[in-house]
Amino acid sequence: MSGFLQNTFNGLVGGAFYALLALGLAVIFGMLRVVNFAHGALYMLGAFGAYVLLAEAGVPFWAALVIMPLALGLLGMVLERAVIHRLTRLDPLYNFLLTFGLTLILQDLVKSRYGIQSSPYATPTELSGSVDFGLFDFPTYRVFILGFTVLLCVGVWWVLGRTRVGMVVRAATERPELTRAFGIDVGKWVTPVFGFGIALAGLAGVLAAPMRAVNPLMGADLIIVVFAVVVIGGLGSIFGSVAAGFGIGLIQAWGEAYLSDFPIVSQTVVFVVMAAVLLWRPAGLFGREEAPA
Amino acid sequence: MLRIDNLSAWYGEAQVLREVSLDVAAGEVVTLVGRNGAGKSTLLRCVMGLHPGQRGTVTLDGADLTRLPAYKRARLGLGWVPDDRGAYATLTVTENLTLPPRVGPDPWPLERVYEAFPALYSRRDSAATMLSGGEQQMLALARVLRMGARLLLCDEPTEGLSPLLVQQVGDLLREAKQHGVTVLLVEQNLHFATGVADRHYLLAEGRIAEAMDNSEVRSRERELLAYLGI
Numbered sequence: 001m002s003g004f005l006q007n008t009f010n011g012l013v014g015g016a017f018y019a020l021l022a023l024g025l026a027v028i029f030g031m032l033r034v035v036n037f038a039h040g041a042l043y044m045l046g047a048f049g050a051y052v053l054l055a056e057a058g059v060p061f062w063a064a065l066v067i068m069p070l071a072l073g074l075l076g077m078v079l080e081r082a083v084i085h086r087l088t089r090l091d092p093l094y095n096f097l098l099t100f101g102l103t104l105i106l107q108d109l110v111k112s113r114y115g116i117q118s119s120p121y122a123t124p125t126e127l128s129g130s131v132d133f134g135l136f137d138f139p140t141y142r143v144f145i146l147g148f149t150v151l152l153c154v155g156v157w158w159v160l161g162r163t164r165v166g167m168v169v170r171a172a173t174e175r176p177e178l179t180r181a182f183g184i185d186v187g188k189w190v191t192p193v194f195g196f197g198i199a200l201a202g203l204a205g206v207l208a209a210p211m212r213a214v215n216p217l218m219g220a221d222l223i224i225v226v227f228a229v230v231v232i233g234g235l236g237s238i239f240g241s242v243a244a245g246f247g248i249g250l251i252q253a254w255g256e257a258y259l260s261d262f263p264i265v266s267q268t269v270v271f272v273v274m275a276a277v278l279l280w281r282p283a284g285l286f287g288r289e290e291a292p293a
Numbered sequence: 294m295l296r297i298d299n300l301s302a303w304y305g306e307a308q309v310l311r312e313v314s315l316d317v318a319a320g321e322v323v324t325l326v327g328r329n330g331a332g333k334s335t336l337l338r339c340v341m342g343l344h345p346g347q348r349g350t351v352t353l354d355g356a357d358l359t360r361l362p363a364y365k366r367a368r369l370g371l372g373w374v375p376d377d378r379g380a381y382a383t384l385t386v387t388e389n390l391t392l393p394p395r396v397g398p399d400p401w402p403l404e405r406v407y408e409a410f411p412a413l414y415s416r417r418d419s420a421a422t423m424l425s426g427g428e429q430q431m432l433a434l435a436r437v438l439r440m441g442a443r444l445l446l447c448d449e450p451t452e453g454l455s456p457l458l459v460q461q462v463g464d465l466l467r468e469a470k471q472h473g474v475t476v477l478l479v480e481q482n483l484h485f486a487t488g489v490a491d492r493h494y495l496l497a498e499g500r501i502a503e504a505m506d507n508s509e510v511r512s513r514e515r516e517l518l519a520y521l522g523i
Contacts, residue, residue, distance in 0.1 A: 170383040171392050178379045181341050182393035183367030183440070288382060 002135040007257040008250060013142045015249020016149035020204040021222070022229045022241035023156060024197035030173035030236035031193045033092060034084060037099040039201050040223025041106040042072055046205020047214045048110055051119050061124040061210065068206045069199040076198025077191050085190070103220070110216040118213035127210075145207050152203075153242050160238055169193060173236060225252075228274045234287020244285060248273070294319040294475050295340070295444055300349035302335050302499075309335045311499040312349070317444075322466060322476040324486040327496035328521055333479040334376060336496070337446045340477065341373050342366045353444065370397050372442025376449050376479075378429040379436075380421035386413055389421045389432055393440045399472060400441030409465075410435055427458040434465055438474075445469065445476045451485050463489050481521060487511055 021039060028036050049068040053059035059067065079102070087094040123141045130137040160166035171179045172186045180186050205219075212218060229248050233240030248270055255266035277285060295317040302310040309332045317323045325333045338344040340351055342363035351358045358366050367373065381389055390406060390413075407414035410431050416424060421432060430450055437445055447466075451459045459482065466476055466489045480486040486493060487507045495503040495517075510517065 167384060167388050167392060171381055171388075174381050174383050175379070177343060177363075178373075178375065178381075179392070180363040181343060181367055181373040181375070181379075182436075183364050183396060184393070185362075185364045 003257070005133075006136045006138070007253050009136075009138055009142070009146075011250035011253025012246060013146050013249070014253055015246035016145055017204050017208060017222070017245075018226055018229045018249055019153060019242045019245030020149055020200050020207075021226045022233060022245045023153065023238065024200035025226065025230050026233070026236055026238050026241035027169070027173070027193055028197040029230070030238070031169065031176075031190055032080075032084070032088060034088065034095045034099070034194075035092065035227075036197070037096055037223070038102040038106065039099075039198075039226065040219030040221075041103040042076070042198050042201040042219070043205040043208070043222065044110065044216060044219035045106060046072055046202035047121075047209040047212070047218060048114070048119075048205070048216070049202070050206045050209045051121050051214050054121065055119075061206070064209075065203070065206050069203040072202030072205075073195040073199030077195035079198075080191050080194040084194070107216045107220065114216070116216055118215040121209040121214055123210040141210060145211070148207070157238070157242075225270055228270050230284075232274050232277045232284055234281075234284025237284065237286040237288075240284055240286025294321075294354055295477065296350075296352045297336075297340070298350045298352075300336070300339055300347065300351065302332070302339050302344055302348075303346040304335075305346075309499050310339070310347075313496075313499070313501055315494055315501060315504075317475055317477055319475055320470065320473050321492065322470050322478060322490040324478045324480045324490045324493045325496050326480060326483065326486065326493055326517070326521065327502075331496040332499040333496050334448050337448050337477065337479060340366075341371060341446055367393065367440075367442075368396050370441075370443035372437030372440055372445040374433045374437055374445060374447040374450055376452070378426075378433045380424065380429045380432060382420050382422040384421055385418050386421050386424065386432060387417045390436050390439050393436065395439075395441050397441030397443045401435075401438045403439065406435045406439050427454050430454060430458070430462065431465075434462065438465075438469060443473075443475060445474060445478075447476060447478045449479050449481065451480065451482050459485055483510060483514055483517060483521075 021043060025036060025039055028034055046068045049071065050061065050064035053064050053067065054061070083098060084095055087098060127141040127144050130139050131143050160170060168179075168184055169189060172184065172189055176186050208218070225248065229244045230241055232248065233242070233244030251269055251273060255269040259266040259269070281287075297313060297315050300310055300313045301308060313336060325336060327333050335344060339347045342358065342361060353369055353371070356369070358369070373379070381392075384392065387403070390403060407417070412428050413432060413435060416428070421429065424432060434450065450462050454462065463485060466478070470476065478486070478490060487510050490507070493505045493510055494501050495505065
């Protein structure tokens with residue numbers, strides 16, 4: 001029983017990263033119709049940025065948790081204005097290729113400076129140790145990640161669901177052209193929303209630094225699963241991306257724990273789930289069929 | 294109030310509007326009738342600024358709209374009632390109503406909207422796409438009245454509605470007209486059109502084929518219905 005609970009907890013923590021990354025991808029896709037392949041590389045930059053800040057300037061984890069999302073959010077807004085927005089009128093494939101190219105550039109820039117070996121990042125002392133849950137102990141840092149991510153997702157959900165800004169973003173995400181016809185300057189919201197999505201990726205990166213190996217390819221490994229998460233949740237669906245993120249985290253953790261004798265199965269279970277969901281609901285669990293423009 | 298001069302529009306290579314010129318005076322209700330594919334909806338989309346491939350000019354009270362994006366046209370008082378009713382699935386009924394900014398001198402307060410549309414009030418917290426087709430049409434009209442739009446661009450507001458609801462839409466447009474609102478209406482239902490409108494333009498193959506008043510439409514109803522294929 002305690003083993004099961006521990007696996008479940010681990011699954012939720014892994015899912016928290018998927019949820020943060022998928023949430024960013026979902027708001028970006030919803031508003032811009034851009035599939036941001038560079039999301040994983042920007043997550044990696046978040047982790048690497050935290051590492052460099054600590055190793056070279058002594059900036060602690062808590063400061064990095066604020067600095068890196070802001071810095072990457074800003075970088076995202078610059079990227080959107082400088083390049084991505086020039087391609088949005090073309091076939092979506094162009095931006096997919098552009099962000100794929102960006103991924104390779106960012107990865108290789110980091111690789112050429114820091115090599116491909118993983119760099120260690122110490123868990124902040126306030127969050128070291130473990131929490132006793134009665135049936136099992138669990139590392140404090142992981143409890144923190146889970147609580148922090150859940151709070152953040154609830155916060156984003158509240159802003160989107162309960163504020164005027166959120167209403168405009170929802171409307172612009174669902175029907176951009178119609179929303180313009182109702183007097184709303186949708187273009188004004190595109191850059192901040194893109195920046196916000198990237199900031200979430202940066203935040204996930206900083207959170208990952210003490211827990212995962214910090215190396216130039218850490219985002220590349222993750223992004224494929226995150227794409228599966230986004231597709232399962234329903235492209236552009238905010239709630240779907242978060243729910244599917246945690247769900248896939250759980251499935252992966254259970255798969256690794258109980259199907260470890262069949263590594264092929266446990267490694268591919270996410271994609272099997274994706275295929276099954278798509279056969280059953282082509283727009284994803286919480287997605288809608290594209291509305292006419 | 295609204296003036297369209299030599300408006301042409303294309304979908305890719307295909308020309309759908311050919312040098313259309315027409316005008317609508319303040320407080321008038323004018324309909325565009327024509328067969329499917331005659332370019333009626335495209336004409337409305339051009340006025341709203343939603344159609345990229347166009348040439349010619351559109352002016353509102355003498356101000357040239359031609360280069361303005363759709364959102365700025367809306368803020369000048371254009372109210373968009375799209376043919377699919379434009380209900381947002383991710384917004385509640387109230388949010389659908391309050392999404393557009395107030396743009397005119399006489400926007401309806403939300404309370405007045407709900408007084409006029411009790412069915413919308415009772416579903417105010419539901420997703421707008423959960424409403425029936427008729428309720429969604431009422432929502433689309435209520436939304437532009439709440440904006441205080443001065444010129445309504447209505448794309449077939451009676452399509453698919455029961456006779457009772459068609460009558461309600463008519464009452465609503467007549468009431469708006471009484472308050473000085475101008476309406477450009479795409480309509481296939483000639484009986485309805487003559488009931489609410491002052492004048493009519495027959496659009497054929499992207500051109501204005503005829504301008505008619507109500508008595509002319511009534512006297513030629515049989516011929517026009519046959520032409521429209523209804």
